[in-house]
Each structure stands twice: as structure tokens, then as C-alpha cells.
């Protein structure tokens with residue numbers, strides 16, 4: 001995601017249905033060139049779902065998108081962030097400062113607060129982890145040089161006024177929005193569901209195409225959490241998915257199945273590779289994402305591979321050898337023993 005998007009499209013707003021607008025905001029990343037915030041009308045003005053990333057021009061982009069919908073930033077009295085990644089919550093503190101809006105976020109914010117407090121510290125610990133996973137020194141050092149000192153995308157540390165927790169209901173002109181905790185993509189992830197209109201504000205939990213990412217290092221099994229969150233969201237039986245990136249999409253059961261199939265496919269590929277012998281996480285990443293450029297492979301796909309290895313460890317199927325400086329993963333020995341005949 002770090003590769004710069006040099007010509008971002010300006011912010012754009014469009015009505016989705018009465019009382020609901022999509023605000024498409026530019027992002028500085030080539031692979032993810034824009035993200036969505038949503039404005040929802042309610043009795044007191046506007047509820048904003050997600051904020052976009054913070055930059056020198058980001059408030060102006062948000063205002064431009066709102067203006068195209070006949071809305072204004074001053075109408076925003078409440079902000080809900082689906083999760084604490086910069087492209088969803090980066091502008092929260094700036095909007096709160098400007099409007100005095102109430103801010104609601106998940107209480108599981110350690111992955112964000114640690115990052116904002118010491119971005120290079122987090123970068124270094126991720127690159128140390130990359131070394132442990134078997135990424136060659138020269139690639140790690142190149143990443144350190146490229147990524148050190150980059151802007152966090154947060155205006156300041158967002159300070160929620162209220163916790164977004166499972167079952168919380170928020171009034172809106174669309175009907176009540178109910179919060180469901182959906183960790184996996186990030187520990188702080190929630191979705192909002194409107195049951196009568198069957199709407200799902202899905203953040204990055206569910207996107208119009210399968211694009212898996214996990215914040216690794218905060219919970220024991222992010223991939224397992226993601227699968228549990230998919231099962232939870234499947235039960236909601238929503239009809240229109242308002243995702244954090246891309247257009248609203250309606251094929252929610254198909255999207256959930258496609259996400260499950262992608263996870264199952266990668267777990268299966270790792271199981272098969274480990275059956276042939278021990279591997280490092282970096283070797284497995286190379287196998288799963290052959291031909292991917294170096295930067296997303298280290299920053300995005302290596303953590304994804306690690307999340308699957310951790311999931312297999314929780315399932316009792318794979319074990320790290322605890323090796324240093326490079327750790328190797330192997331099939332857990334008991335798995336090799338044929339089950340006794342019944």
C-alpha cells in the first residue's frame with residue numbers, strides 16, 4: 001500500500017438512497033486509490049460512518065464530497081469508525097475538533113494508539129518480525145529506508161467519547177443501526193447493520209472483491225476471528241453492503257463464500273507445503289503470492305501468511321520451531337500419526 005498514488009481523484013459524493021450518501025475520498029496509495037465514508041441522516045443532523053485518511057487537503061476533499069450531496073461538515077454531530085486504520089479513522093480527530101461531534105470507536109485500539117505514539121517503533125518491530133519470518137536482510141533494510149518517517153495518516157490520536165460495542169444501537173433516518181463486533185481485519189473492527197432495510201456498513205470486513213488483510217500481533221488468531229466474523233455477518237442476512245472501498249454491492253452471501261473459499265484455499269496450500277517439509281513464513285508467502293512486488297509482499301502478504309500459520313497452530317496443525325534468527329514452521333507431529341481404526 002505504500003507505493004504513492006500521485007494523481008488521486010478528488011473527493012466525490014453521491015446519494016445511495018434517501019438519508020444515505022456515499023463519500024468517495026482519495027487515498028495516497030496506488031493499490032488502494034480511494035476509500036468510502038458514508039453520511040447518514042438522523043434527527044440531529046448527520047452521522048458519519050468513517051472519515052477517510054488525514055492529509056493537508058483531506059478535510060477539503062471531504063467537504064467537496066459532502067457539498068456534492070447538498071450536505072456540509074457542520075451537520076456532522078456523530079462519527080462512527082468501523083475500525084482504527086488511518087483510511088477509516090485518520091481524520092476523526094480533525095473533524096471532532098472542527099465540529100465537536102461525538103466520536104464512537106471500538107475500545108480495542110491498541111493497534112492504533114501504539115502506531116501513532118511511535119510509528120517507526122512499530123515499523124521496526126514489524127521488520128524484526130519479517131527477519132524472524134525469513135525475509136532476507138537486504139530487503140528488510142530497503143523497506144526500513146523507504147518507510148521510516150512516513151506520515152501516519154492520522155490528524156491526531158482519536159479520542160472516542162463512547163465505546164462501539166456489540167449490540168449498541170444508533171438512531172438514524174434509515175432506522176436503528178446495530179453494532180456487531182467483527183475482528184479479524186483489525187482488532188477494532190465493527191460493522192453496522194440496519195435490519196429493516198437490510199443494510200450492512202461493512203468497513204473492510206467485507207469488500208466488493210476478496211482482499212484479505214489481518215493486523216497480526218495483537219490477538220492469537222486473527223484469521224480465526226475473521227472466519228468467526230464472517231459467520232456472524234452471514235446470519236444478519238443483509239442485502240446491500242456499504243463497504244469501506246468500492247461501490248455498494250448486493251451479492252453478500254456470494255462475497256462471504258468467496259472470502260471463506262480464499263481463506264480455505266490459502267490454508268490448504270500451506271498445509272500441503274508443510275506436508276512436504278518445514279518452511280519459513282517468507283517461503284510460504286513467496287509460494288502463495290508468486291510474482292507480487294516486494295513491498296506488498298512484506299507489508300501485506302507476509303502478515304497474512306503468518307495469520308494462517310497462527311490459525312493452523314491454534315488448530316493444532318502447525319508449530320513454529322522458535323528458531324533464531326529465523327523461525328521455521330512444520331506440521332505438528334501428531335498430525336502425522338494415522339488415526340487408529342474405529
Ligand SMILES: [Zn+2]
Pocket residue numbers: 083085088185186204
Ligand atoms: Zn482497514
